[in-house]
Amino acid sequence: MNFWNFVTQNRLEIADLTLEHLWMVGISTLLALAVGIPLGILISRRPALRKPVIATANIIQTIPSLALFGFLLPAPWIGERATRLAILALMLYALLPLIRNTYAGITGVDRGVILAARGMGLTESQLLFRVQLPLAASVILAGVRIAIVISIGLATIAAAIGAGGLGELIFRGLAMVNNSVILAGAIPAALMALAADTLLGWLEKRLSPPRAA
Amino acid sequence: MTTAAQNQNSTDPLIEFRNVEYQSSGREVLRGLNLAIHRGEVLVLLGRSGSGKTTALKLVNRLLKLSRGEVRVEGRDVREWNVIQLRRHIGYAIQEVGLFPHYTVERNVGLVLSLERWPKEKIRARVQELLHSVGLNPDVSSRYPHQLSGGQRQRVGVARALAADPPILLMDEPFGALDPLTRSDLQLGFLSLQRKLGKTVLFVTHDLHEALFLGTRIALLEEGRLVSLGSPEEFLNSSEPLVMKYVEAFGSVERARGNK
Numbered sequence: 001m002n003f004w005n006f007v008t009q010n011r012l013e014i015a016d017l018t019l020e021h022l023w024m025v026g027i028s029t030l031l032a033l034a035v036g037i038p039l040g041i042l043i044s045r046r047p048a049l050r051k052p053v054i055a056t057a058n059i060i061q062t063i064p065s066l067a068l069f070g071f072l073l074p075a076p077w078i079g080e081r082a083t084r085l086a087i088l089a090l091m092l093y094a095l096l097p098l099i100r101n102t103y104a105g106i107t108g109v110d111r112g113v114i115l116a117a118r119g120m121g122l123t124e125s126q127l128l129f130r131v132q133l134p135l136a137a138s139v140i141l142a143g144v145r146i147a148i149v150i151s152i153g154l155a156t157i158a159a160a161i162g163a164g165g166l167g168e169l170i171f172r173g174l175a176m177v178n179n180s181v182i183l184a185g186a187i188p189a190a191l192m193a194l195a196a197d198t199l200l201g202w203l204e205k206r207l208s209p210p211r212a213a
Numbered sequence: 214m215t216t217a218a219q220n221q222n223s224t225d226p227l228i229e230f231r232n233v234e235y236q237s238s239g240r241e242v243l244r245g246l247n248l249a250i251h252r253g254e255v256l257v258l259l260g261r262s263g264s265g266k267t268t269a270l271k272l273v274n275r276l277l278k279l280s281r282g283e284v285r286v287e288g289r290d291v292r293e294w295n296v297i298q299l300r301r302h303i304g305y306a307i308q309e310v311g312l313f314p315h316y317t318v319e320r321n322v323g324l325v326l327s328l329e330r331w332p333k334e335k336i337r338a339r340v341q342e343l344l345h346s347v348g349l350n351p352d353v354s355s356r357y358p359h360q361l362s363g364g365q366r367q368r369v370g371v372a373r374a375l376a377a378d379p380p381i382l383l384m385d386e387p388f389g390a391l392d393p394l395t396r397s398d399l400q401l402g403f404l405s406l407q408r409k410l411g412k413t414v415l416f417v418t419h420d421l422h423e424a425l426f427l428g429t430r431i432a433l434l435e436e437g438r439l440v441s442l443g444s445p446e447e448f449l450n451s452s453e454p455l456v457m458k459y460v461e462a463f464g465s466v467e468r469a470r471g472n473k
Contacts, residue, residue: 110309110311111309112307112308112309112310112311113309113311113312113313113314114311115276115307115309115311116305116307116309116310116311116312116370116373117311117313118276118300119274119276119300119307119383120300120301120304120305120324120325120373120374121297121299121300121301121325121328122324122328123297126328130313130324131313134315135313135314135315209314209315210314210315210357210358
């Protein structure tokens with residue numbers, strides 16, 4: 001059976017799995033944003049917390065994904081549904097680039113700008129929301145971009161615990177030793193990653209602070 | 214004019230350092246500084262790098278916390294001021310300028326006014342007035358900082374420091390990074406503006422030329438201590454060894470005085 005035949009015959013299932021994949025990546029990314037960006041802001045204000053926070057995120061990053069899925073299995077509520085579990089794991093992986101880039105973006109704002117802003121009487125929250133975050137936006141977005149591209153790839157492995165997504169086709173193809181089936185899962189995932197990368201890259205450029213032309 | 218200023222006798226110093234000490238990671242940056250800055254004068258803090266002049270400046274608007282002694286602004290210890298009110302009461306201009314790169318000139322200059330909830334039209338009019346007074350064409354108000362020359366950026370920085378009409382200005386080598394011609398343009402502009410507005414200015418520089426040109430009085434700092442204090446004329450005729458060294462090092466000062 002060739003690739004195109006397989007795709008046309010199974011287009012509904014492929015579309016379904018693609019949506020599942022998008023859902024897992026989307027929700028996990030939103031959760032990671034909600035945790036990672038505040039953590040990045042926190043460690044930029046409390047230097048003492050920087051090392052422990054970054055180290056924890058680093059350690060999570062080094063756990064092999066299959067093992068992490070396994071570790072999380074006994075967790076209450078989360079472990080009951082494979083999708084929940086996959087979303088939690090993907091979120092944990094997305095934390096490091098988000099925390100690190102938020103921190104780097106904020107601390108990378110020009111010292112003179114911060115000094116002038118404090119000196120003219122901006123409160124700490126005005127400094128954060130009017131100066132630091134807008135100027136860090138493109139660096140933070142670069143982190144979001146990395147996180148999403150990693151998530152799209154990692155989410156294929158979630159199929160190993162039955163969470164669905166395009167990984168299901170890849171694992172099925174592997175079991176059947178059928179390249180067409182593998183490709184039917186791998187190609188949409190790759191296209192999704194490329195599309196996300198391009199879109200976020202464009203946004204990143206738009207948000208970067210104006211510089212000399 | 215604020216109520217605090219009205220309560221104060223007009224001959225009282227506007228800024229006062231009393232036995233001010235400041236330590237940073239074990240190093241004594243200021244060792245018992247006593248200094249009074251009077252209403253309407255330009256007091257220049259002169260000294261080499263590390264002499265403590267920038268530190269002294271930052272103690273006034275509480276960008277740094279003093280270790281011992283007290284700094285008074287309009288007769289009140291700076292620690293008694295609400296820090297945000299204190300800073301909005303004092304204009305601050307620095308060598309790096311620190312314009313917000315993501316804001317137009319108009320938003321840069323008008324930021325504090327918009328935080329103080331001025332209506333939009335009033336802010337716009339005030340920005341135009343300020344740009345005019347620092348010698349900038351009102352057209353620049355819609356530009357971004359990266360579209361300006363170094364001299365224009367520094368003029369915008371001064372306009373921003375003046376935005377809320379603060380009675381006090383702190384200036385930390387504001388013209389230090391400019392080429393000599395632009396610098397002398399800005400010094401002249403600053404001097405005439407200061408005479409018109411009558412601001413009380415604490416001005417940090419390591420450039421004797423600039424100190425003599427702008428200063429009502431010059432305070433020479435060395436290793437965190439006040440070495441000499443007096444008018445430019447007194448400074449030039451001083452018999453204090455360190456001052457004489459300074460004057461010698463800047464052999465061409467007479468020319469500077471001629472310009473003034």
